Amino acid sequence: MGDTMISLRHVAKRFPGTRTPAVRDLSLDVDRGETVVLVGPSGCGKTTTMKMINRLIEPTSGTIEVDGTDVMAQDPVRLRRGMGYVIQSIGLMPHRTVAQNIATVPRLEGWDDARIDRRVRELAATLRLDEELLDRYPAELSGGQRQRVGVARALAVDPPVMLMDEPFAAVDPIVRAVLQDQFLDIQRRLRKTIVFVTHDIDEAIKMADRIAILNLGGVLEQHAPPEEILREPANAFVEEFVGAERGLKRLALIKVSEIDVDEGPVVSPEDDAEKARALIRDGGFGWVSVLEDGELLGWVDEAMLEGKARVSDATPRRFSAYVTAEDSLRQALDSIVTSRTNVAVVVTEGQRYRGILTLERVSREIVS
Amino acid sequence: MSFWNWEWVGTHLDLIGEKLGEHLWLTLLAVGFGLVVSFPLAILAHRRARTYPAITWVTGLLYTIPSLALFALLVPFTGLSTLTAEIGLVSYTLLILIRNAVTGLGGTPEDVKEAARAMGYSERGVLWRVELPLALPVIVAGIRIATVTTIGLVTVTALIGKGGLGALMLGGFRRLYPQIAILVGVALSVALAVAADRVLLWAQRALTPWARRTRSVTAT
Ligand SMILES: Nc1ncnc2c1ncn2[C@@H]1O[C@H](COP(=O)(O)OP(=O)(O)O)[C@@H](O)[C@H]1O
Ligand SMILES: [Mg+2]
Numbered sequence: 285m286g287d288t289m290i291s292l293r294h295v296a297k298r299f300p301g302t303r304t305p306a307v308r309d310l311s312l313d314v315d316r317g318e319t320v321v322l323v324g325p326s327g328c329g330k331t332t333t334m335k336m337i338n339r340l341i342e343p344t345s346g347t348i349e350v351d352g353t354d355v356m357a358q359d360p361v362r363l364r365r366g367m368g369y370v371i372q373s374i375g376l377m378p379h380r381t382v383a384q385n386i387a388t389v390p391r392l393e394g395w396d397d398a399r400i401d402r403r404v405r406e407l408a409a410t411l412r413l414d415e416e417l418l419d420r421y422p423a424e425l426s427g428g429q430r431q432r433v434g435v436a437r438a439l440a441v442d443p444p445v446m447l448m449d450e451p452f453a454a455v456d457p458i459v460r461a462v463l464q465d466q467f468l469d470i471q472r473r474l475r476k477t478i479v480f481v482t483h484d485i486d487e488a489i490k491m492a493d494r495i496a497i498l499n500l501g502g503v504l505e506q507h508a509p510p511e512e513i514l515r516e517p518a519n520a521f522v523e524e525f526v527g528a529e530r531g532l533k534r535l536a537l538i539k540v541s542e543i544d545v546d547e548g549p550v551v552s553p554e555d556d557a558e559k560a561r562a563l564i565r566d567g568g569f570g571w572v573s574v575l576e577d578g579e580l581l582g583w584v585d586e587a588m589l590e591g592k593a594r595v596s597d598a599t600p601r602r603f604s605a606y607v608t609a610e611d612s613l614r615q616a617l618d619s620i621v622t623s624r625t626n627v628a629v630v631v632t633e634g635q636r637y638r639g640i641l642t643l644e645r646v647s648r649e650i651v652s
Numbered sequence: 653m654s655f656w657n658w659e660w661v662g663t664h665l666d667l668i669g670e671k672l673g674e675h676l677w678l679t680l681l682a683v684g685f686g687l688v689v690s691f692p693l694a695i696l697a698h699r700r701a702r703t704y705p706a707i708t709w710v711t712g713l714l715y716t717i718p719s720l721a722l723f724a725l726l727v728p729f730t731g732l733s734t735l736t737a738e739i740g741l742v743s744y745t746l747l748i749l750i751r752n753a754v755t756g757l758g759g760t761p762e763d764v765k766e767a768a769r770a771m772g773y774s775e776r777g778v779l780w781r782v783e784l785p786l787a788l789p790v791i792v793a794g795i796r797i798a799t800v801t802t803i804g805l806v807t808v809t810a811l812i813g814k815g816g817l818g819a820l821m822l823g824g825f826r827r828l829y830p831q832i833a834i835l836v837g838v839a840l841s842v843a844l845a846v847a848a849d850r851v852l853l854w855a856q857r858a859l860t861p862w863a864r865r866t867r868s869v870t871a872t
Binding site: 338340361362364365367369371373375376377378379380388389423 | 764770771772773777782786860
């Protein structure tokens with residue numbers, strides 16, 4: 285990582301017959317294996333920028349290099365076969381079956397039938413497309429299935445670069461979330477260099493290694509990882525574009541494992557009930573966790589300890605919800621506000637107790 | 653002798669078959685040449701939109717000349733020949749064939765073409781592998797109209813000594829044949845038109861299975 289795969293230098297595009305340029309002067313780098321999401325208001329030049337990379341649109345001035353070679357010095361047909369391309373409307377060929385659509389680029393590249401067949405099945409599996417769909421025509425598929433076919437087609441010859449223009453915008457929010465998760469999963473394995481366009485800041489936050497926020501005329505307002513954009517918006521435009529709930533969105537990006545958790549009031553079953561009562565009174569929670577050799581048994585309060593000599597005489601109640609180190613602070617926050625105990629209990633595999641998160645602790649991360 | 657002179661029909665099956673064959677042949681030639689002439693013009697109009705008005709103007713003009721007048725104009729140059737008949741017949745197919753082909757070729761959704769280019773199709777590949785197959789239903793619809801129209805027009809060429817089944821009709825009017833020849837000519841040319849239309853429809857369905865199979869869609 286760290287080496288540049290796609291590099292735009294002072295790129296401008298003025299469409300014939302228009303007064304203002306669609307893209308004025310854009311310089312941007314995309315590292316190898318990185319997902320850069322171009323995000324910005326409608327008409328700011330995201331699509332134009334993306335299409336200049338595979339020369340569907342040719343820049344008026346400036347240079348674009350892919351893997352160190354100027355795209356204008358390459359044959360556009362060869363250039364494009366090395367780049368997967370997914371658009372909102374997908375553009376599947378209505379007269380070809382799903383299998384034939386997925387096989388589009390391998391066929392153009394002259395692969396033999398057996399190899400094509402193997403590759404199509406492999407991609408169908410990767411994108412969780414039923415094999416029985418392979419003989420259907422695009423008109424016989426649901427929106428979500430069509431998007432999967434579009435992604436499979438783009439991945440067919442395993443191109444190092446993927447260009448994706450609002451690829452999941454046409455499907456309903458539930459299907460979209462599933463497609464996003466699946467694509468993230470695929471990308472974790474394949475490590476493509478991806479330029480992903482969206483107008484949806486939440487999708488950008490979810491999909492991006494780095495986000496490039498564009499203003500009208502393709503003006504780059506900020507280019508940074510999502511967490512940094514949420515923490516330190518470069519200017520008023522970015523702040524407004526990122527929108528309300530900036531703090532909450534940031535919490536969704538921070539894992540519980542990344543912050544220190546509070547120890548919380550803890551007793552062991554062998555302890556005197558009196559010690560537990562003292563902790564309950566002074567700890568400020570109204571209850572205390574019961575741990576046996578680091579394993580969380582549950583919690584007890586004063587009523588449950590009534591007339592008991594030892595903690596082990598009472599039956600601890602299980603916490604209704606836990607969070608793990610892999611969960612986000614946003615999930616922890618949800619757990620805090622919905623639990624009766626007003627904390628999120630953090631455990632690792634096998635119910636090993638790590639500590640607790642309180643509203644105060646999580647709030648500190650929002651402002652920091 | 654009554655109108656229903658079945659005896660004449662029975663003894664002249666050879667003649668009737670010959671005229672039917674001629675009718676079919678004149679039609680096939682006309683539609684075949686019509687396709688040969690119209691296809692490059694349609695491609696040109698599709699590729700260079702500015703040429704389309706001129707092309708429709710000329711073919712539209714040909715289409716509006718009354719067929720009798722056109723044949724009369726041609727006879728001094730090409731005589732009472734098959735060539736004269738075909739020049740006229742082909743002229744009448746052009747407008748329909750070109751118009752349908754241009755409409756069909758222009759009907760490919762923009763996103764499909766863009767995706768095809770982005771996959772690495774050349775411009776020529778987009779035309780032959782994407783636009784043309786997708787235009788087939790509309791192109792074949794044009795061929796069906798042109799064919800049915802031509803089958804009707806062939807009868808007119810009887811006036812210049814051709815005419816297929818039209819010769820039977822004309823012979824009937826001129827009392828060369830009994831009047832039932834008119835009925836036989838009309839009935840067979842209608843039957844031929846219907847049959848040709850069915851065959852072409854069947855061919856179109858066989859060529860474009862994707863255009864029909866649009867099942868209701870299931871969940872993701
Ligand atoms: N082919 C074109 N001809 C003229 N203007 C165009 C063309 N394509 C895009 N534009 C203009 O360029 C600007 C940027 O468009 P686009 O890149 O599609 O924006 P975005 O994808 O961010 O919504 C818009 O003002 C749009 O109207
Ligand atoms: Mg766009």
